[in-house]
Each structure stands twice: as structure tokens, then as C-alpha cells.
Amino acid sequence: DADVTQTPRNRITKTGKRIMLECSQTKGHDRMYWYRQDPGLGLRLIYYSFDVKDINKGEISDGYSVSRQAQAKFSLSLESAIPNQTALYFCATSDPRTGGDYTQYFGPGTRLTVL
Amino acid sequence: AQSVTQLGSHVSVSEGALVLLRCNYSSSVPPYLFWYVQYPNQGLQLLLKYTTGATLVKGINGFEAEFKKSETSFHLTKPSAHMSDAAEYFCALNEKLTFGTGTRLTIIP
Numbered sequence: 001d002a003d004v005t006q007t008p009r010n011r012i013t014k015t016g017k018r019i020m021l022e023c024s025q026t027k028g029h030d031r032m033y034w035y036r037q038d039p040g041l042g043l044r045l046i047y048y049s050f051d052v053k054d055i056n057k058g059e060i061s062d063g064y065s066v067s068r069q070a071q072a073k074f075s076l077s078l079e080s081a082i083p084n085q086t087a088l089y090f091c092a093t094s095d096p097r098t099g100g101d102y103t104q105y106f107g108p109g110t111r112l113t114v115l
Numbered sequence: 116a117q118s119v120t121q122l123g124s125h126v127s128v129s130e131g132a133l134v135l136l137r138c139n140y141s142s143s144v145p146p147y148l149f150w151y152v153q154y155p156n157q158g159l160q161l162l163l164k165y166t167t168g169a170t171l172v173k174g175i176n177g178f179e180a181e182f183k184k185s186e187t188s189f190h191l192t193k194p195s196a197h198m199s200d201a202a203e204y205f206c207a208l209n210e211k212l213t214f215g216t217g218t219r220l221t222i223i224p
Contacts, residue, residue, distance in 0.1 A: 033211070042214035043159075058211070089116065090158060092212075101166040102147050102210040106144060106159040 002047035003027045006091050012113045019078040023091030023108050030095055032074040033056075033104065034066065037088040046089075049074055081114045088112075117142045121209050121215035129223045134178075134193040136218045138206035141187060148189040149207040151179055153217075159205065165189060176200070198222050 004025045011021055023032065030051050035043040045058030047066040055066060063085060067075045078085055088111050092104040122137040140146055147153045148164050151159040163174025170182040174197075176223040180191045189206060 035212075035214075040216060042216040043207075043212070044214070045211055048211060090160075098211075100210075101164065103149070103161060103164055104212055105161075106151075108158045 004090075004091060004105055006107040006110050008110060009108065009113045012115065014079075014083055014115050015082055017081050017114075019105070019112065021076045021089055021091075021112070023074045023076070023107055024103075025072050025091075025093045025107075027093050027105060028071075028095070029105075030071065030097075031093060032068070033094070034064075034076045035090045035092065036060070037090060037109075038087075041110040043090065046076065052053055057068050076091035078112075078114075081112075083114045086112060086114045117208055117213050119206050119213055119215040121204075121206055121218050123218055124216065125219045125221065127197045127221040127223055130198055131195050133164070134191070134196045134200065134220065136191040136204050136206075136220065138180075138189045138191065139187050140189060140206070140208050142194070142208055144184045144209070146182075147209050148180075148182060149212070150174065150178070150189075151192050151205045151207060153205065154220060162191070196220075196222050198224065 007022045033048040034046040037043045049068045065077045090109050091107040094104045118141045120139045149164045150162040163172045165172050165182045173179045178193045203217050203219045205217050
């Protein structure tokens with residue numbers, strides 16, 4: 001089984017709808033991240049969490065919110081989706097205590113299309 | 116502020132030829148540097164990383180990278196390209212991973 005899973009893998013929705021993307025991990029890592037990938041722009045950080053009680057905005061948090069339900073679960077919500085939120089979304093985890101560095105481990109991604 | 120610049124959004128090399136993908140960075144703290152690879156319709160996989168110590172870092176699939184502080188560079192190389200190397204490659208920096216914009220590598224048969 002994959003260490004970092006994301007659901008759904010693909011989603012098509014309409015403008016104005018509320019969407020939740022979910023991420024679960026079995027790696028036992030404290031730190032979790034959400035990124036979006038757009039062609040030609042690389043990956044950009046949306047939100048990150050260093051533990052269950054710690055949530056931080058990233059580079060592009062406007063229009064998004066997150067919830068860290070447990071150490072293993074980190075959800076990303078789009079309260080009212082808009083077309084320019086169409087992108088590939090990745091969840092990642094890390095734990096410097098175990099790896100000794102900041103290596104991040106990525107899920108397979110969720111492709112979101114907002115019509 | 117920190118940043119990563121990848122020179123060349125597309126690179127094409129012949130099978131068996133040298134692969135060179137360029138990455139320059141800017142960081143106000145000693146950098147941790149990473150190269151990730153993304154195969155079509157897949158997530159990101161770590162190729163190699165530099166944390167401290169040896170400046171020549173070896174990764175998976177025959178790739179290596181050299182950290183050059185004086186040049187603020189971390190270029191990725193492979194002596195002989197294989198068709199299976201076709202993918203997008205991302206250089207990334209530090210704890211919250213500031214990414215470069217990526218380089219798509221095409222291998223010419």
C-alpha cells in the first residue's frame with residue numbers, strides 16, 4: 001500500500017461548489033503539506049502543518065482552507081471553487097526527526113477541474 | 116526570501132548522450148537541495164538530495180548532482196541518457212520546498 005494516499009484522484013466540479021481533497025499517510029510523519037502544480041510554474045505551497053495543532057499559510061493560500069484531523073490526515077478545501085483553481089494538487093509529508101533532513105514524500109496527486 | 120531557477124524548460128538529448136539539467140538557488144541560510152522527478156501521470160519521486168557533507172551527491176537511476184556554493188548551483192547530470200529518463204525534473208530548496216519551474220527532458224532515439 002502507498003504511504004501517502006490522496007482522494008479523489010480526479011474531480012470535475014462547477015464554479016461555486018465546495019470541494020474537499022483528502023490526504024492520508026501511514027509514514028508516521030508529523031509534517032504535512034499541500035501544493036498545487038500548474039504547467040510552467042512548478043509546485044507552489046498552499047498550506048502546511050507541523051503537527052495537529054499547527055497550521056500555516058503557504059505562498060498561495062487565498063481561496064483555500066485546511067483541516068488537520070489527526071496526525072495522519074490533512075484535508076484541503078476550496079470553499080467556492082473557481083476556474084483558475086484548476087490544477088494538479090499534491091499532498092506531501094516529512095519528518096526531520098526520522099530522516100534527519102527535510103525530504104518530502106509525495107502522494108500521487110489529485111487532478112481538479114473547475115468548469 | 117529564497118528562490119530556485121531552472122534554466123531551460125525543455126531539454127532534448129540523444130539516447131546515450133550526457134544529460135545536464137541546471138539549477139541555481141538563492142538562500143539566506145545554508146541550503147538543503149533536492150532533485151525530484153515526475154514521470155507522466157505520476158507524483159514526484161526523490162532523485163537525490165544535498166544536506167551537508169559531500170558536495171557530489173549520487174542518486175537513483177545513475178543521476179548525480181554537485182553542490183557548488185560559490186556558484187549557488189546544484190546541477191543534475193547523468194553520463195548516458197536512457198529512454199526511460201524522459202520525465203519532468205524539479206529542483207527544490209530547503210524545508211518548505213521552494214520549487215523551480217521544472218525542466219522537461221526528452222530523449223531522442
